[in-house]
Amino acid sequence: MSESSKLEEIRVAAVEDIQKLKVHSHLNLELIEEVRVKYLGRNAGLICILKNLSQLSPDVRPQVGKIANETRKMIESEISALRDNLVRIQENQKLVSEKIDVTLAGRTHDLGSFHPVSLVISKTEEIFARMGFGVEEGPEIENEFYNFEALNIPKNHPARAMHDTFYVSQNVVLRTHTSNVQIRVMQNKKPPLRFLSAGATYRHDTLDVTHSPMFHQMEGLCVDEKVSLSHLKGVLTAYLQAFFGDKTKVRFRPSFFPFTEPSAEVDISCVSCSGKGCRMCKESGWLEVLGCGMVHDNVFRAVKYNPQKISGFAFGMGVERLAMLKYQISDIRLFFENDVRFLKQFRTAL
Numbered sequence: 001m002s003e004s005s006k007l008e009e010i011r012v013a014a015v016e017d018i019q020k021l022k023v024h025s026h027l028n029l030e031l032i033e034e035v036r037v038k039y040l041g042r043n044a045g046l047i048c049i050l051k052n053l054s055q056l057s058p059d060v061r062p063q064v065g066k067i068a069n070e071t072r073k074m075i076e077s078e079i080s081a082l083r084d085n086l087v088r089i090q091e092n093q094k095l096v097s098e099k100i101d102v103t104l105a106g107r108t109h110d111l112g113s114f115h116p117v118s119l120v121i122s123k124t125e126e127i128f129a130r131m132g133f134g135v136e137e138g139p140e141i142e143n144e145f146y147n148f149e150a151l152n153i154p155k156n157h158p159a160r161a162m163h164d165t166f167y168v169s170q171n172v173v174l175r176t177h178t179s180n181v182q183i184r185v186m187q188n189k190k191p192p193l194r195f196l197s198a199g200a201t202y203r204h205d206t207l208d209v210t211h212s213p214m215f216h217q218m219e220g221l222c223v224d225e226k227v228s229l230s231h232l233k234g235v236l237t238a239y240l241q242a243f244f245g246d247k248t249k250v251r252f253r254p255s256f257f258p259f260t261e262p263s264a265e266v267d268i269s270c271v272s273c274s275g276k277g278c279r280m281c282k283e284s285g286w287l288e289v290l291g292c293g294m295v296h297d298n299v300f301r302a303v304k305y306n307p308q309k310i311s312g313f314a315f316g317m318g319v320e321r322l323a324m325l326k327y328q329i330s331d332i333r334l335f336f337e338n339d340v341r342f343l344k345q346f347r348t349a350l
């Protein structure tokens with residue numbers, strides 16, 4: 001077969017293949033490349049003819065060379081047109097699919113919020129920090145010595161009975177209050193001491209609107225020479241008025257705790273009726289918020305402090321209770337259900 005008719009065959013086949021590409025419903029760059037290699041690749045018939053032109057007789061060489069070059073150019077330009085076209089179509093599709101409607105309302109991210117228990121603790125720590133109180137921590141799993149004995153709670157005290165206390169093993173309990181931290185800190189540090197300690201506490205209570213087997217307390221301790229009941233009253237009044245508002249009235253009522261003498265319970269004027277009497281304060285005008293007192297000599301003796309030389313005051317309060325009063329929350333269970341609709345209400349609180 002002459003070179004010219006070979007070339008004609010190649011041209012016809014190439015035109016046919018290119019036509020197929022043009023009408024292909026799923027054209028892609030690989031398919032185009034296949035056709036390009038078939039006709040313009042190193043071993044393609046057309047390229048071989050071009051390579052071997054010099055071996056042709058001089059009388060056909062110019063004619064064959066001309067047709068071969070024209071055919072190559074034709075295929076090259078068809079292939080590159082196909083490629084350009086395909087790239088343009090793909091870019092357009094991308095533009096359409098990635099189109100951004102700038103008039104659409106933005107999707108906002110929900111901001112997290114602090115748990116009301118955390119809010120009450122940090123606000124309280126902040127108020128006490130202004131009066132020189134640092135922050136201490138203690139274990140939630142505790143020896144009976146720290147939870148009871150050193151706090152002057154004798155072996156037969158009702159607080160130690162099984163119905164109140166979770167026992168981990170014979171002498172080990174889940175702390176029933178944060179007062180254990182008083183003992184641990186006094187054992188490790190010398191007076192003067194001034195700190196607050198917040199954390200989880202556990203009691204064998206059935207869950208209801210006001211009781212939870214796990215809840216939080218904040219404990220305060222101030223120990224130095226000549227600390228008096230008036231310091232206790234001044235510090236706690238300042239705190240309660242900073243926390244609940246400066247119009248809050250504060251009342252100290254004599255009470256009893258084994259680890260303080262004298263002891264008191266503290267009431268504030270009702271946050272709901274300001275003292276007039278309502279359902280929240282059971283018509284009394286007052287709400288109980290904390291327990292406190294002057295540290296008992298026996299407690300000082302248990303940590304080898306000399307009660308002749310130093311004195312101190314202590315207090316303890318329930319975090320959930322404070323939060324319930326401050327935010328008028330009626331059910332303690334809400335704190336532990338983690339319902340976002342409840343939690344997110346405290347985003348800007350405090």
Ligand code: DAH
Nearest residue numbers: 177260291292293314315316
């Ligand atoms: N530990 C007591 C309780 O859980 C609260 C308390 C009362 C703590 C008086 C004190 C205090 O430090 O002085 O009910």
